[in-house]
Amino acid sequence: MYDNMDMATVKSLDSQHVMATYQREDVAFVRGKGAVLWDTEGKEYLDMVGGLAVCGLGHCHPAVVRALRKQAGLLLHTSNLYYIQKQAELAARLAPLLPKGLEKIFFCNSGTEAVEGALKLAVLATGRQGIIAAENSFHGRTAAALAATGQEKYRKGLGGLLPVLASFVKYGDAEALSAKMGPDIAAVILEPVQGEGGVVVPPDGYLEQVRTLCDMHGALLILDEVQTGMGRTGKMFCCEHSGVSPDIMTMAKALGGGVPIGAIAATAKVAASFTPGTHGSTFGGNPLACAAACAVLDTMVSRDIAAAAASKGEALQRKLSALMKRYPAVIKEVRGRGLMIGIVMEGERAKAFKAAAFSSRVLVNVAAGNVVRLLPPLVITRKQLARFYDVLEEFCQKDAPAEQCL
Numbered sequence: 001m002y003d004n005m006d007m008a009t010v011k012s013l014d015s016q017h018v019m020a021t022y023q024r025e026d027v028a029f030v031r032g033k034g035a036v037l038w039d040t041e042g043k044e045y046l047d048m049v050g051g052l053a054v055c056g057l058g059h060c061h062p063a064v065v066r067a068l069r070k071q072a073g074l075l076l077h078t079s080n081l082y083y084i085q086k087q088a089e090l091a092a093r094l095a096p097l098l099p100k101g102l103e104k105i106f107f108c109n110s111g112t113e114a115v116e117g118a119l120k121l122a123v124l125a126t127g128r129q130g131i132i133a134a135e136n137s138f139h140g141r142t143a144a145a146l147a148a149t150g151q152e153k154y155r156k157g158l159g160g161l162l163p164v165l166a167s168f169v170k171y172g173d174a175e176a177l178s179a180k181m182g183p184d185i186a187a188v189i190l191e192p193v194q195g196e197g198g199v200v201v202p203p204d205g206y207l208e209q210v211r212t213l214c215d216m217h218g219a220l221l222i223l224d225e226v227q228t229g230m231g232r233t234g235k236m237f238c239c240e241h242s243g244v245s246p247d248i249m250t251m252a253k254a255l256g257g258g259v260p261i262g263a264i265a266a267t268a269k270v271a272a273s274f275t276p277g278t279h280g281s282t283f284g285g286n287p288l289a290c291a292a293a294c295a296v297l298d299t300m301v302s303r304d305i306a307a308a309a310a311s312k313g314e315a316l317q318r319k320l321s322a323l324m325k326r327y328p329a330v331i332k333e334v335r336g337r338g339l340m341i342g343i344v345m346e347g348e349r350a351k352a353f354k355a356a357a358f359s360s361r362v363l364v365n366v367a368a369g370n371v372v373r374l375l376p377p378l379v380i381t382r383k384q385l386a387r388f389y390d391v392l393e394e395f396c397q398k399d400a401p402a403e404q405c406l
């Protein structure tokens with residue numbers, strides 16, 4: 001009875017029955033292809049958000065759709081009481097792509113679950129309880145992941161629900177980390193580039209220093225690649241830029257090409273602390289999600305999607321940096337890696353740009369209040385990126401105080 005629902009009906013049903021945890025844009029999308037989305041009225045939008053870094057291969061990539069259709073006709077779910085053919089296949093495809101030393105994988109359903117499991121594994125593997133995380137970090141919304149999230153706004157009012165294991169240090173400051181390290185520290189957890197915190201890239205050499213400190217103190221290094229992984233930053237995993245391998249790594253978002261799946265990878269030694277009964281998930285690694293992820297990995301490797309993201313991202317960042325020089329009163333900084341780009345704007349301008357872009361039917365996201373965060377599908381075309389750039393340039397032209405237009 002609700003087929004082809006119009007926008008007014010969607011909004012009305014949503015406000016009656018869905019908990020109000022999201023501040024939604026005034027649109028519902030019903031179809032997508034590559035970097036393009038269509039709304040309930042058939043209007044076309046350019047997607048520079050990519051489902052928050054999920055749609056690395058774009059919307060409805062044919063290889064993913066084909067794999068899902070095939071698997072849906074065979075088997076959807078059996079539980080982890082039994083061996084799962086597609087899960088074993090996915091693990092075998094993912095393992096050779098992981099940073100050096102990571103060999104074993106646990107599958108779950110989301111980023112926060114991957115982080116939750118990673119923290120649990122670190123505590124079990126070291127017999128220690130302390131976790132150090134970074135200020136301004138984001139690791140998810142479940143209790144332990146939230147306890148390691150260094151932004152008060154996400155933790156407010158939850159008090160005793162959150163384990164008080166984590167302490168926070170300034171991101172990018174190895175000396176501050178060194179001062180907090182000690183024999184009770186199980187793990188240091190970091191994003192290789194902070195995403196939700198506003199696309200913050202740490203200084204060169206930081207991850208190497210963190211690795212050394214962890215080794216010195218017998219602590220594990222957990223890298224949270226939930227947002228940065230799967231080619232987003234121009235390498236399959238962001239830590240490859242530094243050559244640093246973690247002991248535990250988390251993934252999710254783009255791994256399933258739009259189907260929920262997350263994963264924890266660990267060294268064989270660390271992974272040995274997960275024994276039957278210590279961890280689990282009803283849905284984790286089910287045949288449908290794993291079939292999608294197999295298709296994602298195949299496509300990412302065979303089409304060298306990460307290299308394409310690196311080159312498109314570099315070209316866009318160069319253009320954005322040149323634009324910043326022309327409009328310093330609007331754009332304060334351009335930062336990021338590959339196709340994970342933050343455009344830092346003055347005051348409320350990031351939000352104003354989001355609204356202006358939306359009226360030009362271009363979707364962007366704002367992180368940390370003043371950063372336009374771009375996470376487009378990695379398959380976005382150069383022409384589509386040029387369209388985004390034109391919309392931004394027009395905004396800058398209109399918005400810049402006249403005396404500051406160079």
Ligand code: PLP
Binds near residue numbers: 113138196252
């Ligand atoms: N870790 C990082 C780095 C993330 O960016 C996110 C989500 O944005 C999460 C964890 C949580 O992922 P999910 O929303 O799938 O639980």
